Structures are given as structure tokens and as C-alpha cells.
Amino acid sequence: MAVAVITGAGQGLGRADALRLASDGFDVMCLDLNLDAASETAELCGGTAFACDVTDRDAVMAVAEQIPSCSALVNNAGIWNFPSILDVTEQQLQSVIEVNIKGIVWCCQAFVPKMRASGGGSIVNMSSGAAWTNSPNVGIYPATKAAVESLTKTLALELGRDNIRTNAIGPGLIVSDGTAANFQGDRAAERAKGVPMGRVGAPADIADVVSFLCGNDSRYVNGQIIYVDGGITAGAMAR
Ligand SMILES: NC(=O)c1ccc[n+]([C@@H]2O[C@H](COP(=O)([O-])OP(=O)(O)OC[C@H]3O[C@@H](n4cnc5c(N)ncnc54)[C@H](O)[C@@H]3O)[C@@H](O)[C@H]2O)c1
Incomplete structure (x- = not known):
């Protein structure tokens, strides 16, 4: 059976x-960082759970x-995290860089040799529409x-x-466990007004594209x- 590795799979x-x-x-x-959450997901999908911090190269290698x-x-x-650039702290800066960029590098170093050994494979990196639709007070997350998008292209050329x-994949406004608070009450409808398709997204909207990219x-x-965002970046990129 073909094996898929998913990071941050707990929610x-x-x-x-x-x-x-x-x-x-x-x-x-x-x-996932959170073993209980990863175990719940593994139980739901018949998979295997690993406690793994993607910023820790040794931990990622141990899973491989x-x-x-x-x-x-x-x-x-x-x-x-969303401070203004002038207020961002060392810890805020470091943590976002470590997970969002370094984590991808360590996972590729750990799992690409396995892909090579099995004759090929597919890597899907999670970017964000925020990479291109900048707004103030979003810290270095968009950067x-x-x-991630630059890394994706480099990896495509190398591998x-x-x-x-x-x-x-660049998700748009997706209601997930991590973003649910931003969509409470009237806020979902309010935010949907900025989406050309008139609705915010669900995790399955992203998962279906992950499925396409991992398949033949x-x-x-x-x-x-x-960009899986109901069209948000289409407007941003036209400018
Ligand atoms: N939800 C959105 O609207 C949205 C939009 C654009 C991009 N994204 C991107 O999609 C991805 C998933 O977002 P989400 O909304 O599902 O987030 P989420 O917060 O709901 O889930 C993230 C998961 O990653 C795990 N995680 C965090 N740091 C980790 C680490 N160091 N090692 C291993 N696991 C770790 C968390 O424990 C959690 O289970 C992220 O890369 C996010 O930037 C999300």
C-alpha cells in the first residue's frame, strides 16, 4: 500500500x-506536535500516529x-502570529520561520530518500493566499x-x-480548528463577502486538491x- 505522510495531521x-x-x-x-490529536486522526483514517515536531530534524528523521x-x-x-513588523519579537519571528520553512526542509530531507527508493512520489506544501494578498499587521507569516512557494519551485527543479x-496549495479563508474563532457569529458571512464565490472554504475544499496532487x-x-480560495487571489494578482 502506498504511504502518505502528513504533518500537522491532528486537526x-x-x-x-x-x-x-x-x-x-x-x-x-x-x-503532529500533539500525539492525542494525531492518534484521533489516525483512528479515524486507519493510519498511524507519531508525535513529531517538524522543527526538530532528529525527531523527523526518527519517524522516517x-x-x-x-x-x-x-x-x-x-x-x-500577527504583530506589526515593528513589534514582532524574536520568539514570534523564530517560531514562524522554524515551523513554516525549516519544517518543510527537514521533512523533505527525511522522506525524499524513501520516495526515490520507491521510484517517485508527490510533495504538497501548504502555502497561503496570504503570500500574495498582503495586509498590514500580519507579521512575517505572508513572507x-x-x-514556501519559492521552496516548492526549487524542489520541483531538483527532484x-x-x-x-x-x-x-494556497488556501484562502478556510474554517479550520485553528481559524474557527475568526469565523464566529456574523463574521463568516462578513468575510464571505470578500470572496468572489461568496462563501468561505472548508477543509475538504483543500483536501480534494491534495488528493488530486497526490494522485496519478x-x-x-x-x-x-x-490557490484554493474561491477566487480571492485572482483579484489580487490582477493588480
Ligand atoms: N485555515 C486557513 O484558512 C488557512 C489559510 C491559508 C493557509 N493555511 C495553512 O494551512 C495549514 C494548516 O492550517 P490549519 O488552519 O489547519 O491549522 P490548525 O492550527 O487548525 O492545525 C495545524 C496543526 O499543525 C500542528 N503543528 C503546529 N506546529 C507543529 C510542529 N512544529 N510540528 C508538527 N505539527 C505542528 C498543530 O498541532 C495542529 O494540529 C497551515 O500551514 C496554514 O498556514 C490555512
């Missing part, structure tokens, strides 16, 4: 990705040693996601000949960023 988009890839037939490895192979890697774990495709239908798609 939100990562959990939806795990459920979707399991229904596609993958044996899903659920990595325990799994038989890897055909799909979803670098989903991500965090955010880290722009870096294409190994039959390993690397793409990224996307076999010639490499180095692309797909």
Missing part, C-alpha cells in the same frame, strides 16, 4: 487531508526510520508562505528527474502553486 486541514488520502487508498502516517516507504508527503503543519513532483491525474503537474 484542521491536516486531518481532512489524512481522511481524504486514506479514502484514496493510502496508508496514512499522521504527524520507522516507516517502510513514502509516496506522498503533505507539508501541512504551519503556524501564524514565510512566499518562501523532477527522480519522478518526484512538488507543488503547493496530476502526473505531469510539477512546480505549481494552486
Whole structure:
């Protein structure tokens, strides 16, 4: 059975990705800082849970040693904090860079050798529409996601000949465990007004595209960023 590794699989988009890839037939490895949450996801999708901080290279390598192979890697774990640039602290800066950028590098170092050994695979990095639709007081989160998109293209160029495709998804306004507070009460309807399709997204909207990128239908798609945002970035990019 093909193996999929998903980081940040304990809740939100990562959990939806795990459920979707399991229904596609993958044996899903659920990595998260929070082992209880990862175990819940693993139970729901018949996968395996690992307590793993993606910023800790040794911990990521230790997971790789325990799994038989890897055909799909979803670098989903991500965090955010939203101070103004002038107020951002060392700790805020460091934590976002560590998870959003360094975590992807360590996971690729750990799992790409497994992909090579099994003749190829698919890497999906979680970016954000925020990489391009900047607004004030969002700290360095958008900058880290722009870096994720750059990393995606570099990986696509480096790994294409190994039959390993690397793409990224840029979610828009998605109601997840981590963002639910932003959509309470009237706020979901209010925020939906800024979306060309008139609604905010659900984790399954992202998971379906993860499924496409991890499957054979996307076999010639490499180095692309797909914004799954109901059209928000279409307007931003037209400017
Ligand atoms: N929800 C949205 O609207 C949205 C929009 C754009 C981009 N994204 C991106 O999608 C991804 C998932 O977002 P979400 O809304 O599901 O977030 P979430 O907060 O609901 O879930 C994130 C998961 O990642 C785990 N995690 C955090 N740091 C980790 C680490 N160091 N190692 C391992 N696991 C770690 C958390 O424990 C949690 O289970 C993130 O990369 C986020 O930046 C989300």
C-alpha cells in the first residue's frame, strides 16, 4: 500500500487531508506536535500516529526510520502570529520561520530518500493566499508562505528527474480548528463577502486538491502553486 505522510495531521486541514488520502487508498502516517490529536486522526483514517515536531530534524528523521516507504508527503503543519513588523519579537519571528520553512526542509530531507527508493512520489506544501494578498499587521507569516512557494519551485527543479513532483496549495479563508474563532457569529458571512464565490472554504475544499496532487491525474503537474480560495487571489494578482 502506498504511504502518505502528513504533518500537522491532528486537526484542521491536516486531518481532512489524512481522511481524504486514506479514502484514496493510502496508508496514512499522521504527524503532529500533539500525539492525542494525531492518534484521533489516525483512528479515524486507519493510519498511524507519531508525535513529531517538524522543527526538530532528529525527531523527523526518527519517524522516517520507522516507516517502510513514502509516496506522498503533505507539508501541512504551519503556524501564524500577527504583530506589526515593528513589534514582532524574536520568539514570534523564530517560531514562524522554524515551523513554516525549516519544517518543510527537514521533512523533505527525511522522506525524499524513501520516495526515490520507491521510484517517485508527490510533495504538497501548504502555502497561503496570504503570500500574495498582503495586509498590514500580519507579521512575517505572508513572507514565510512566499518562501514556501519559492521552496516548492526549487524542489520541483531538483527532484523532477527522480519522478518526484512538488507543488503547493494556497488556501484562502478556510474554517479550520485553528481559524474557527475568526469565523464566529456574523463574521463568516462578513468575510464571505470578500470572496468572489461568496462563501468561505472548508477543509475538504483543500483536501480534494491534495488528493488530486497526490494522485496519478496530476502526473505531469510539477512546480505549481494552486490557490484554493474561491477566487480571492485572482483579484489580487490582477493588480
Ligand atoms: N485555515 C486557513 O484558512 C488557512 C489559510 C491559508 C493557509 N493555511 C495553512 O494551512 C495549514 C494548516 O492550517 P490549519 O488552519 O489547519 O491549522 P490548525 O492550527 O487548525 O492545525 C495545524 C496543526 O499543525 C500542528 N503543528 C503546529 N506546529 C507543529 C510542529 N512544529 N510540528 C508538527 N505539527 C505542528 C498543530 O498541532 C495542529 O494540529 C497551515 O500551514 C496554514 O498556514 C490555512
